[in-house]
Amino acid sequence: MIFMDGKTNDKTIVQKIFSARAGRELSVGDLAVVNVDYVLAHDTTCAWAIDPFYQIAKRVFDPDKIHIFFDHAYPAPSTQAAQLQTKIRNFANEQGIKIYTDGVCHQVMAERFLRPNTLLLGADSHTPTGGGLGAFCAGFGSTDAAVAMATGKAWIRVPETLKINIEGKLGAGVYTKDVILSIAKDLSAEGANYKVIEFGGSAIAKMPVSSRLTLCNMCAELGAKTGIVPADEMTAQYLESQGRAQPFEFLRSDQNAEFSDVLTYDISNIEPTVAKPPDIDKDVSISEVEGIQITQVFLGSCTNCRIEDLEVAYNILRGKKVADGVRLIVTPASRQVYELALRAGYLEEFSKAGAVVTSPGCGACLGRHLGVLDDNDVCVSTSNRNFTGRMGSPKAQIYLASPATAAASALAGKLTDPRRYFKK
Amino acid sequence: MVRVWKFGDSINTDLMTPGRYNMTNSPEELGKIAFIEHRPEYAKSVKSGDVIVGGRNFGCGSSRETAVMAFKANQISAIVAKSFARIFYRNCINNGVVVLTAPADFIDAISEEDQIRITDTEIINETKGKRVSVLVPPIVKKFKVCGGILGYLKTHRLEDLEG
Numbered sequence: 001m002i003f004m005d006g007k008t009n010d011k012t013i014v015q016k017i018f019s020a021r022a023g024r025e026l027s028v029g030d031l032a033v034v035n036v037d038y039v040l041a042h043d044t045t046c047a048w049a050i051d052p053f054y055q056i057a058k059r060v061f062d063p064d065k066i067h068i069f070f071d072h073a074y075p076a077p078s079t080q081a082a083q084l085q086t087k088i089r090n091f092a093n094e095q096g097i098k099i100y101t102d103g104v105c106h107q108v109m110a111e112r113f114l115r116p117n118t119l120l121l122g123a124d125s126h127t128p129t130g131g132g133l134g135a136f137c138a139g140f141g142s143t144d145a146a147v148a149m150a151t152g153k154a155w156i157r158v159p160e161t162l163k164i165n166i167e168g169k170l171g172a173g174v175y176t177k178d179v180i181l182s183i184a185k186d187l188s189a190e191g192a193n194y195k196v197i198e199f200g201g202s203a204i205a206k207m208p209v210s211s212r213l214t215l216c217n218m219c220a221e222l223g224a225k226t227g228i229v230p231a232d233e234m235t236a237q238y239l240e241s242q243g244r245a246q247p248f249e250f251l252r253s254d255q256n257a258e259f260s261d262v263l264t265y266d267i268s269n270i271e272p273t274v275a276k277p278p279d280i281d282k283d284v285s286i287s288e289v290e291g292i293q294i295t296q297v298f299l300g301s302c303t304n305c306r307i308e309d310l311e312v313a314y315n316i317l318r319g320k321k322v323a324d325g326v327r328l329i330v331t332p333a334s335r336q337v338y339e340l341a342l343r344a345g346y347l348e349e350f351s352k353a354g355a356v357v358t359s360p361g362c363g364a365c366l367g368r369h370l371g372v373l374d375d376n377d378v379c380v381s382t383s384n385r386n387f388t389g390r391m392g393s394p395k396a397q398i399y400l401a402s403p404a405t406a407a408a409s410a411l412a413g414k415l416t417d418p419r420r421y422f423k424k
Numbered sequence: 425m426v427r428v429w430k431f432g433d434s435i436n437t438d439l440m441t442p443g444r445y446n447m448t449n450s451p452e453e454l455g456k457i458a459f460i461e462h463r464p465e466y467a468k469s470v471k472s473g474d475v476i477v478g479g480r481n482f483g484c485g486s487s488r489e490t491a492v493m494a495f496k497a498n499q500i501s502a503i504v505a506k507s508f509a510r511i512f513y514r515n516c517i518n519n520g521v522v523v524l525t526a527p528a529d530f531i532d533a534i535s536e537e538d539q540i541r542i543t544d545t546e547i548i549n550e551t552k553g554k555r556v557s558v559l560v561p562p563i564v565k566k567f568k569v570c571g572g573i574l575g576y577l578k579t580h581r582l583e584d585l586e587g
Contacts, residue, residue, distance in 0.1 A: 223484065
């Protein structure tokens with residue numbers, strides 16, 4: 001409804017999710033205290049939440065709503081990491097909270113716990129990943145996680161929503177990662193600062209959940225509070241495939257809800273795209289960087305290491321060998337992905353190709369273990385960050401790309417257009 | 425004498441407290457490794473009351489609160505930037521670390537030798553004779569007075585923020 005003075009009480013989907021949890025109608029810009037449905041923390045951020053927690057509470061508000069994951073440096077690669085994990089284990093035991101060691105927190109949350117139209121407070125910057133299931137999932141610090149564990153609530157400013165419609169059909173060898181990197185080039189690393197990006201359009205309606213998770217994951221790199229794809233039939237099918245079928249509302253932004261802007265991207269002519277180091281928004285078509293020699297390929301992370309991503313890589317790598325001088329490291333995003341890939345024969349083919357196949361987790365993404373870079377390394381990564389020093393030495397170079405581009409580059413020993421290897 | 429530490433655009437939290445160094449619970453240790461690779465002289469020379477000045481998207485990247493804990497341990501009196509990334513911004517607010525945005529031209533005009541004075545309503549560059557007014561959100565004031573959100577919650581409920 002639009003009133004005579006032009007104002008509207010139509011709401012965006014995020015306004016609706018917040019209002020339901022604040023117990024009152026909220027407008028964009030309001031400071032509100034909302035109930036959270038889940039709290040997420042991991043082997044790094046949880047350690048810094050424990051002392052703050054005990055300053056304000058003795059018992060967590062609900063242990064079943066708190067999800068702790070050991071993923072960033074698991075199994076512990078150093079005594080320092082092991083000590084922090086012991087501290088977290090003790091805390092979890094005291095409070096009756098379960099710790100999950102089944103892979104990257106965002107992947108496991110999406111597989112096992114997240115439901116549409118809910119609110120996840122995650123002590124990790126890539127918490128927005130879960131927006132692919134139509135939930136509001138945002139990243140916070142450890143103190144916010146401590147407050148949420150103690151009270152079940154968070155203070156939050158109701159964000160503006162930037163609507164992005166995606167139309168058209170991807171060409172062969174071009175994937176969702178290429179789409180979001182192209183959008184990153186257009187918007188920049190702060191282009192969506194403090195906003196929610198709500199995705200719509202015909203391409204989104206057909207997009208599987210795996211790809212929606214990739215899109216929303218990368219919204220964190222555009223400065224956004226989060227990304228969200230309103231839940232629909234695709235979402236229902238995904239939940240069913242995970243054994244979690246349950247009716248839910250197809251919550252939508254109202255017809256006349258206010259968006260800060262509405263952008264439309266036609267993805268039909270997008271080419272494989274790469275983010276040049278050290279910026280997520282210095283994106284170029286693969287043709288501009290083809291031929292650059294590389295030393296490591298990381299096929300992993302919550303951004304792009306679901307079974308669908310491994311399938312794409314498998315189709316390129318199958319029966320071939322990784323180039324001399326290149327380390328290909330495959331780190332499935334979760335135990336579920338690992339087991340599916342094992343059963344499908346993917347992991348064996350990766351191994352035959354000369355890859356290192358690791359246990360599920362964050363792995364090399366953040367430079368702690370399982371593929372740390374040295375000064376002269378040039379890495380193609382399917383992850384979400386290529387900052388200076390992100391994966392090890394501050395002198396190393398990291399190019400972000402799709403799993404297809406990563407796999408093709410591993411075979412060629414240099415940045416390579418995957419369409420050269422693409423099999424239909 | 426308070427000095428300014430000036431940084432550019434897109435200073436991310438990995439630069440502030442790199443993953444290789446920040447696996448510690450000790451604020452003091454974190455203070456010692458702040459900017460250890462990006463600007464090694466910072467941690468060695470920073471003094472209580474110093475001001476950090478940044479460009480756009482200051483604090484982008486990882487949610488790691490160690491970045492803010494480090495600056496708090498350094499007893500930074502304020503962080504002034506053209507714009508802040510959201511998780512870093514709210515981590516600062518929650519820790520009672522003063523974060524202020526200022527216009528680009530005011531920031532660009534600041535040199536590290538300048539004398540900066542910050543009041544409740546203004547940032548003054550006394551050396552260059554420039555000043556800008558600042559709007560400090562109520563929540564920032566409420567938390568700062570209590571030393572951060574944890575101090576606030578000892579005498580308030582979270583819901584009191586909505587009042």
